[in-house]
Amino acid sequence: MNGAWSAAAIRRAEARLMSLLPPGALMQRAAAGLAAACARILRQQHPERQGGVYGSTVIVLAGPGDNGGDALYAAARLADRGARVFAVPVMGERVHPLAAAALTRAGGRLVAQPPDHCDLLLDGVLGIGGRPGLPGRALDQLGRIHARAVVAVDVPSGVDVDTGAVPASAVTADVTVAFGARKPCHVLGRAALLTGRLELVDIGLAPYLDPHPAVSVADEADIVGWWHRPGPDDDKYTRGVVGVAAGSERYPGAAVLATAGALAGPAGYVRYAGAAAEAVRRRHPEVVCTPTVKEAGRVQAWLAGPGFGTDEAALAELRDALVSPAPVVLDADALTLIGEYPSVLSRREAPVVLTPHDREYERLYGSPPREDRGAAAAALAKRLNCTVLLKGHHTVVAGSDGAVWANPTGRPQLATAGSGDVLAGFMASLLASGMDGVRAAVAAAFVHGRAGGIAAAGHRTVTASDVARALPGAVGAVLSRA
Numbered sequence: 001m002n003g004a005w006s007a008a009a010i011r012r013a014e015a016r017l018m019s020l021l022p023p024g025a026l027m028q029r030a031a032a033g034l035a036a037a038c039a040r041i042l043r044q045q046h047p048e049r050q051g052g053v054y055g056s057t058v059i060v061l062a063g064p065g066d067n068g069g070d071a072l073y074a075a076a077r078l079a080d081r082g083a084r085v086f087a088v089p090v091m092g093e094r095v096h097p098l099a100a101a102a103l104t105r106a107g108g109r110l111v112a113q114p115p116d117h118c119d120l121l122l123d124g125v126l127g128i129g130g131r132p133g134l135p136g137r138a139l140d141q142l143g144r145i146h147a148r149a150v151v152a153v154d155v156p157s158g159v160d161v162d163t164g165a166v167p168a169s170a171v172t173a174d175v176t177v178a179f180g181a182r183k184p185c186h187v188l189g190r191a192a193l194l195t196g197r198l199e200l201v202d203i204g205l206a207p208y209l210d211p212h213p214a215v216s217v218a219d220e221a222d223i224v225g226w227w228h229r230p231g232p233d234d235d236k237y238t239r240g241v242v243g244v245a246a247g248s249e250r251y252p253g254a255a256v257l258a259t260a261g262a263l264a265g266p267a268g269y270v271r272y273a274g275a276a277a278e279a280v281r282r283r284h285p286e287v288v289c290t291p292t293v294k295e296a297g298r299v300q301a302w303l304a305g306p307g308f309g310t311d312e313a314a315l316a317e318l319r320d321a322l323v324s325p326a327p328v329v330l331d332a333d334a335l336t337l338i339g340e341y342p343s344v345l346s347r348r349e350a351p352v353v354l355t356p357h358d359r360e361y362e363r364l365y366g367s368p369p370r371e372d373r374g375a376a377a378a379a380l381a382k383r384l385n386c387t388v389l390l391k392g393h394h395t396v397v398a399g400s401d402g403a404v405w406a407n408p409t410g411r412p413q414l415a416t417a418g419s420g421d422v423l424a425g426f427m428a429s430l431l432a433s434g435m436d437g438v439r440a441a442v443a444a445a446f447v448h449g450r451a452g453g454i455a456a457a458g459h460r461t462v463t464a465s466d467v468a469r470a471l472p473g474a475v476g477a478v479l480s481r482a
């Protein structure tokens with residue numbers, strides 16, 4: 001498992017590590033890693049130039065603290081290799097004095113007005129000591145400089161480091177070079193979008209970090225560890241039976257897509273209950289269909305909601321799914337019904353996973369999710385004693401115990417009609433195989449994101465059916481990676 005640590009936790013770890021090192025050593029590790037990352041980017045821009053750094057133009061926006069110090073020391077290394085470097089102090093004249101001296105020694109210049117074009121703009125305005133928002137001078141420079149690549153030092157300046165909220169102006173980076181560990185702003189909320197591609201520089205911090213990050217981030221090894229692989233004694237029942245209560249005569253597509261998602265998961269048997277049996281049978285002959293939840297018999301997990309409507313009949317089906325002692329994924333119309341009739345969730349003991357997007361969240365919680373999306377998901381999870389998967393460009397999962405996970409694999413192409421039906425069906429299959437609610441939600445979002453990536457390869461347009469078709473391949477890719 002990877003993780004993201006709060007600014008305070010990073011500082012605690014840094015203090016432990018720094019006490020063992022000569023003064024300034026840690027900043028030099030950071031600057032060396034940052035300069036190497038910048039050189040790689042410049043090389044990609046100009047493969048014809050030897051080295052790529054020589055002859056390039058680099059502008060540094062330098063704040064008053066150590067974040068500016070990292071940027072200036074890294075820029076000095078680039079100036080040593082022949083880059084033309086201009087550094088602009090953006091908070092009065094305050095800049096890291098030793099780093100500024102190193103830059104001038106290397107031939108870089110401190111200026112008030114840099115050129116308006118550059119190959120690389122280094123954002124060293126604010127790091128983990130920053131409060132949200134940019135100082136005016138930084139904002140002015142960002143408005144006028146045309147950069148071929150913007151590289152944020154540690155974090156995109158202006159974001160809320162601990163929550164990923166972006167309540168005021170902030171830098172939009174192509175690449176963020178982070179030191180020691182991820183911070184929540186790299187994986188949560190709007191700040192994660194401003195982060196661009198994340199590159200981590202190892203400065204030796206890992207052994208000194210708290211074992212529990214503020215936000216967990218799953219990787220392939222986690223998914224492999226949680227996955228139930230069928231053994232020689234397993235049969236279709238012991239692998240888990242998943243029930244899908246979705247779709248209607250009006251919306252048969254939701255049933256087809258949700259069952260496709262369920263079929264791609266580890267469960268051995270998929271039952272469908274609802275009015276779209278004909279469409280499901282045609283597309284998926286392996287699915288056993290019944291008209292209602294009651295007639296479906298025993299399952300190890302239910303998915304209820306996508307496209308099944310919000311009328312009396314749908315409410316009755318939802319109640320029947322919730323009467324079962326099996327874990328349940330509630331999606332789409334089921335979330336609208338829960339918002340209207342919250343009592344149907346009370347007295348429920350088996351795990352429930354809710355999968356709201358922002359409008360559904362508002363129906364359930366009474367107000368839209370806060371910009372701190374981890375806290376927003378955790379608050380709903382606690383109030384309803386459920387697992388919550390809050391959808392977004394960076395999907396978040398929260399358990400009722402307050403644990404927060406950020407999904408690293410999402411992509412904008414997944415915001416397409418029906419994609420959530422596939423995700424929900426897949427997640428129900430993971431639950432049916434015995435995975436707990438939080439892991440099933442985390443693993444489903446992870447693999448679904450990978451499937452989106454496979455489906456979108458070569459900038460292809462992606463439909464939910466494409467994502468469903470890509471899911472088995474994504475499962476295989478994830479399970480064989482670790």
Ligand SMILES: NC(=O)C1=CN([C@@H]2O[C@H](COP(=O)(O)OP(=O)(O)OC[C@H]3O[C@@H](n4cnc5c(N)ncnc54)[C@H](O)[C@@H]3O)[C@@H](O)[C@H]2O)[C@@H](O)CC1
Pocket residue numbers: 011014015018026027030063064065066067068070091125126127128129130131132133134135153154155179203
């Ligand atoms: N602590 C360490 O051991 C290391 C720190 N490193 C760097 O140090 C950074 C943290 O440096 P600092 O603690 O000096 O803090 P920053 O450089 O993030 O911020 C500097 C100062 O800016 C002011 N400020 C904050 N928000 C502002 C705003 N919105 N508008 C105007 N002024 C604002 C504050 O006075 C703050 O102390 C890290 O992000 C990383 O880049 C790295 O060199 C690695 C080692």
Ligand SMILES: [K+]
Pocket residue numbers: 067123124125126127152153154155156157
């Ligand atoms: K920065």
